[in-house]
Amino acid sequence: MSWPLVKLGEVAKLINGDRGKNYPSKGSFVEKGIPFINAGCLSNEHTLIDEELNFITEEKFDSLRSGKIEKGDILFCLRGSLGKFALVDTNMKGAIASSLVIIRANEKVYIDYLKHYLGSLLCQREIQAYENGAAQPNLSATDLKSFQIPLPPLDEQKRIAAILDKADAIRQKRKQAIDLADEFLRSVFLDMFGDPVTNPKGWEVKPLRDVVGIVTGNTPSRKEPENYGNEIEWIKSDNINTPSHFLTSAEESLSESGLLKGRAVNSGAVLMTCIAGSLSCIGNIAIADRRVSFNQQINALVPKDSITTEYLYALMLVSKQKIQDSSTNSMKGMVSKGTLGGIEFPIAPERKQIDFVDFFNKYLKMLAQSDFFHNQSNIQFNSLSQKAFSGQL
Structure with a gap:
């Protein structure tokens, strides 16, 4: 069975940020306030990175005519890292920068199903059709509205989303192991050579x-x-x-x-x-x-x-x-x-650098093993995702 295809604009409203005279400038940012979210705030795990948020005042936020987020919104990157996105899962106030668009689902689509579609190879192929080869490729909200999404009944969407959630959890655990390996590399370097800012070893x-x-x-x-x-x-x-x-x-x-x-x-x-x-x-x-x-x-x-x-x-x-x-x-x-x-x-002196080269080569062998298992998890997840969106799951 294959599911009927509909345009993304039929199951969601797409909302650009305010790009007029009220758009926050560098001087508008404050130490604490309401988040102003740009592409750098979106993680590869589809969440917001709190440490990367800029903030604007309540007054500046109130002056914006569009681009204000709500719980359940998906923030999608239109420039640079095309297709990167994050789900807003709290009642936080905030507004988006011009590099993003808000995807606000309607009653026709289950939000977790839509999330998995946006992260699928099916959506990536749609993105590739619009990439313009520029140094910083971009989409428009109008382009995104025309993306084709398979749309089964809501109960089936929920079933598919639950299966993909479980498979994705396994994949993310593999990725976390790689992330920890990266922190291990940093900690070994700092142990061997000290913090480059304070230079405690006097190099x-x-x-x-x-x-x-x-x-x-x-x-x-x-x-x-x-x-x-x-x-x-x-x-x-x-x-x-x-x-x-x-x-x-x-x-x-x-x-x-x-x-x-x-x-x-x-x-x-x-x-x-x-x-x-x-x-x-x-x-x-x-x-x-x-x-x-x-x-x-x-x-x-x-x-x-x-x-x-x-x-x-x-x-x-x-x-x-x-x-x-x-x-x-x-x-x-x-x-x-x-x-x-x-x-x-x-x-550092050459002899100390050589010691680090030896460690780095051993570290790469360890990382290669972790990468292999993570890649296998990705292959299995993508295969499962393709079956889900083609009605074979």
């Missing part, structure tokens, strides 16, 4: 430019289609936001002529997001395990003789807040090549 402090070459990415013109082909992967920020510590595979590649206009680095470089729609994304990093090109939102750190890739990566990992603090735009986030190169870090 020599150097500006970053003294120990790495910094290469800023570039986006060849899309008005010249010949710039894009199959010569070399073209990395974007989404390929850097990865728990595996290495770049994920790029969806686009440059041609040989495109590479002449772009930038490329070899295996062993550390790629960092330095321009983003959200401050929380600044300082995201990943190791390149192959030669790649990359866009203008990214700087590549190429280690010189005095620093290993593994030490550099972990040093940047535990110094993310320090890097964000140097941003020149507190709402969106930007750290220039010159600013990044001037940030000072303690650099």
Whole structure:
């Protein structure tokens, strides 16, 4: 049995934030108040990240004409990390930034069923049909309204949602194990070398430019289609936001002529997001395990003789807040090549760095095992999800 397809706009109201003169500026934010939610506040587990929230006054909130959230709303990202979303499960007051849209379900759809649809491969295929290849791809609320969603009867929606909830709980436990492994890496680095901010072990402090070459990415013109082909992967920020510590595979590649206009680095470089729609994304990093090109939102750190890739990566990992603090735009986030190169870090002696390299390699073997089981959980969950939305569950 296959379920009838309806447009998302038939089962939910889509509400944009207020984009007029009352839109909160950087100067509107206060230390405590009503949450003003942007894309960086949405977790991969579809919840809100309290630590990433900005706040506005009650007066500013009252002046907004739209984009005010209610319990049961789904906040969906329209720019950058397309498809990222979070469910509002409390009666909190709040408003959304322009990068998000509110999906407010009506009586035709069960909210947990809708949540699983938005996280499904079926929805991802809809998103891919609208991706425009820009450095920061985007959708509109009108685009989202036209997405096709399978719609069984409400009782069947609830049954499907309950099954997928149980399967997802297993998958999330696997992911939590990987997250704990990431914290383990951080704690070992801090134990071996101390906090880079306070430098309790007294290592020599150097500006970053003294120990790495910094290469800023570039986006060849899309008005010249010949710039894009199959010569070399073209990395974007989404390929850097990865728990595996290495770049994920790029969806686009440059041609040989495109590479002449772009930038490329070899295996062993550390790629960092330095321009983003959200401050929380600044300082995201990943190791390149192959030669790649990359866009203008990214700087590549190429280690010189005095620093290993593994030490550099972990040093940047535990110094993310320090890097964000140097941003020149507190709402969106930007750290220039010159600013990044001037940030000072303690650099441990080579023999201590080598000790960390040995640990890091053992850690990667442990992580590979955890990744394998997590990937199996994802495969099983996606298979179950596809059966559910095609009426085979």
